[in-house]
Amino acid sequence: MTSHTTASSGDVDLGAGTSGLRANLEIAAVALGALMASLTQTLVIPVLPVISQDIGASTTQAQWLLTATLLVAAVAVPIIGRFADMFGRRLMLVVALGGLTVGSVLDAVTSDATVMIIGRAITGVSSAAIPLGISLLASVLPKERKGSAVALISAMLGIGGALGLPLAGAIADSVDYHVLFWIGGVGAAVSIVLILLLVAEPPTQGVRSVDLPGIVLLAAGLTSLVLPLSQGGTWGWTDAKTLSLLAASVVLLVFLVLVEKRSAAPLIDLKALSSRPVALTDLASLFFGFALFASFVGTANYVQAPEATGYGFGSSVLVGGLCLLPSGLFMLLLAPVTAKLNTLWGAGRVLAIAGFVVAAGLGVRIVLTDSLWQIVLGTAIIGAGTGIGYAALPTLINEFTPPEDLAAANGINSLARSMGGTFASAAGGSILASMTMTLGSYELPSLDGYRVMFGICAAAALLSAVFGLVIARSQATGTAQAASHAGAH
Numbered sequence: 001m002t003s004h005t006t007a008s009s010g011d012v013d014l015g016a017g018t019s020g021l022r023a024n025l026e027i028a029a030v031a032l033g034a035l036m037a038s039l040t041q042t043l044v045i046p047v048l049p050v051i052s053q054d055i056g057a058s059t060t061q062a063q064w065l066l067t068a069t070l071l072v073a074a075v076a077v078p079i080i081g082r083f084a085d086m087f088g089r090r091l092m093l094v095v096a097l098g099g100l101t102v103g104s105v106l107d108a109v110t111s112d113a114t115v116m117i118i119g120r121a122i123t124g125v126s127s128a129a130i131p132l133g134i135s136l137l138a139s140v141l142p143k144e145r146k147g148s149a150v151a152l153i154s155a156m157l158g159i160g161g162a163l164g165l166p167l168a169g170a171i172a173d174s175v176d177y178h179v180l181f182w183i184g185g186v187g188a189a190v191s192i193v194l195i196l197l198l199v200a201e202p203p204t205q206g207v208r209s210v211d212l213p214g215i216v217l218l219a220a221g222l223t224s225l226v227l228p229l230s231q232g233g234t235w236g237w238t239d240a241k242t243l244s245l246l247a248a249s250v251v252l253l254v255f256l257v258l259v260e261k262r263s264a265a266p267l268i269d270l271k272a273l274s275s276r277p278v279a280l281t282d283l284a285s286l287f288f289g290f291a292l293f294a295s296f297v298g299t300a301n302y303v304q305a306p307e308a309t310g311y312g313f314g315s316s317v318l319v320g321g322l323c324l325l326p327s328g329l330f331m332l333l334l335a336p337v338t339a340k341l342n343t344l345w346g347a348g349r350v351l352a353i354a355g356f357v358v359a360a361g362l363g364v365r366i367v368l369t370d371s372l373w374q375i376v377l378g379t380a381i382i383g384a385g386t387g388i389g390y391a392a393l394p395t396l397i398n399e400f401t402p403p404e405d406l407a408a409a410n411g412i413n414s415l416a417r418s419m420g421g422t423f424a425s426a427a428g429g430s431i432l433a434s435m436t437m438t439l440g441s442y443e444l445p446s447l448d449g450y451r452v453m454f455g456i457c458a459a460a461a462l463l464s465a466v467f468g469l470v471i472a473r474s475q476a477t478g479t480a481q482a483a484s485h486a487g488a489h
Contacts, residue, residue: 023141026199027149030133033097033191034153037129038160039167040100040184041069044120046168046300046317047177054177057113060234064117067230070422072124074222074415079215080128081135081411082267086210089139089407090201093132097188097195099125104185108178119181126188127418130157131410134394138406139202147339150398151391155335157417158292158386162328165300166321173318204404213259214267221252226419229426233433269405273412277400277471281393282416284351284467288389289420291358291461293428294454295382298365299323302450303375308439311369311447323376327383334384338391347399348472351392355465357385362458366451389464393417396471424460428453 044051044065052062076096084092103122110116130153137149171179228235228245235242260266272278300320305312315323341350361381368374394410401409435449 022198023145023149025194026140027137027145027152029191029194029198030093030137030149031152031156033093033100033188033195034130034133034156035160036184036187036191037097037100037126038157039164039187040104040123040126040160042161042164042296043168043180043184046165046321047172047180050172050177051116055111055113055116057116061113061117063231063234065120067227068117068121069124069127070230071223071226072121073127074226074418074422075219076125077128077131077415077418078218078268078408078411080125081131081408081414082211084132084135084407084411085405086204088201088204089132089136090195090199092407093129093136094192094195096126096128096132097192099123100129100188101185101192104181104183104188108181108185123184127414128411130154131394131414132407134398135407135410136199136202138398139403140200146398147342147395148336150394151335151339151342152332154390154394155331155387158331158383158390159328161296162324162331162383164321165296165324166318169316169318169321173316209265211260211263211265211267214256214263217252217256217259218267221249221256224249224252226422229422232426233429237430268412269408272401272405272409275400277396277474278409280467280471280474281351281396281400282413284355284464284471285393285413285416286420286423287460287464287467288355288358288393289417290424291355291362291420291457291464292382292386293421293424294362294365294457295327295379295386296324297425297428298450298454299375299379301445303372305444306439309437309444309447311450313372315372323372323379324383326376326380327386330380330383331387331390334387335391338388339395341388342392342395346472347392347395348468348470348474351389351396351468352465352472353468354385354389354392355461355463355468357388358382358461359385359458359465361385362454362461366454366458369447385461392468420460424457427456431456 048062048065051057051065057065080092080096099122103119103125106119106122107116110119133153134150137153138146141149167183168180171177224245228242232239232242256268257270260268260270273282300317300323302311303313303315303323304317304320305314307314313319338350361378361384364378364381365375368378393413397409397413398406431453432445432449435446435452436443437446
């Protein structure tokens with residue numbers, strides 16, 4: 001796969017001659033869409049009880065306001081990524097943001113539970129916006145601007161999450177929650193207009209036959225996997241529905257692999273994914289996504305818990321969200337710095353640093369529990385590591401992937417990161433539900449439960465760091481071999 005790196009560096013620089021102002025405008029247009037897509041994933045969480053009460057949603061319907069988005073996102077990201085390489089990256093980014101616009105406006109004008117769930121499902125398509133934005137800018141920007149742009153767009157996933165919670169808390173305390181949906185819808189629409197006006201459509205590999213069997217098997221397999229992982233806490237992990245769907249996902253995904261190996265134009269390029277650097281980067285993304293789950297769930301809910309729990313501070317939704325704000329600021333500020341570090345040290349080493357920093361932040365959360373500033377400190381350290389890691393991961397994918405497959409490869413990597421969070425949600429939810437304390441008539445997660453969750457997520461962060469070091473060694477070996485070969489000639 002090293003040959004792909006060489007080939008990529010020798011390709012024509014489509015962004016050559018682009019002015020600094022034009023490049024900044026292109027980055028801003030795509031970044032706005034990426035931010036809106038990321039915000040949409042977290043804005044609803046703090047106000048879910050308010051929404052459920054207002055629209056008269058049952059417990060099951062309230063859960064589906066989140067699950068519908070998650071399911072559609074899991075299926076849409078890899079499929080849209082492949083379509084982007086076939087039909088156009090800018091085109092499919094507009095489609096993804098169009099889904100966000102339509103779904104958000106639908107939710108903004110309704111108070112019907114079923115319609116709102118449909119709207120949330122449509123917005124799930126926008127999860128593809130970040131990997132599409134990365135691959136689009138990597139194709140159209142000048143070489144010297146690509147690293148910082150990729151770092152910024154990738155960091156938007158974490159920045160949106162960190163900003164979404166305090167924004168939702170502030171709005172929920174003062175105005176109608178429907179405003180949250182208008183923010184996503186209007187922001188996405190503005191981004192679409194700017195992208196169409198400012199960003200060119202890079203050349204594509206040409207229209208190929210669509211791999212319908214691959215699409216059906218991937219959609220069915222991922223749905224069978226994500227649905228029980230998101231609903232297992234309600235259904236029960238030993239329930240027949242949970243076990244049968246998990247078993248079906250294994251069968252379907254194995255069958256998908258067999259079909260894709262024989263396909264002339266596969267939806268999932270298994271040969272590219274099985275290359276050592278790409279496979280290790282995707283595994284690192286899985287564990288990195290797992291590790292970051294603790295920061296979001298273990299901050300807002302943690303500080304909002306009653307003081308009688310021995311760890312909570314009885315904070316409002318707004319304060320709980322504000323505790324994540326420094327984390328988002330670190331992600332934003334470190335994006336351009338990390339781009340330079342990727343160039344100086346190699347993205348593999350930078351990914352390793354990110355894993356160690358996230359693990360250190362989780363260690364702070366385990367040890368320091370007495371004051372609110374200690375929670376903010378631990379979360380800020382995790383945010384710094386998140387910003388570094390989010391910049392390194394797509395850089396590695398872009399380095400080891402042929403230019404014509406960038407969108408699909410970034411989509412798979414984004415899916416791996418998302419699935420890590422889904423696995424962590426299932427594991428963390430089970431831990432917090434089993435390690436509880438009684439407070440009056442309520443069962444609440446105990447401090448030990450949070451500490452166990454933080455510890456498991458720290459271990460996942462360390463595993464991602466190990467993968468980064470292995471990739472760094474591969475990069476160093478490849479560089480040395482290339483230099484030796486050049487010297488011989």
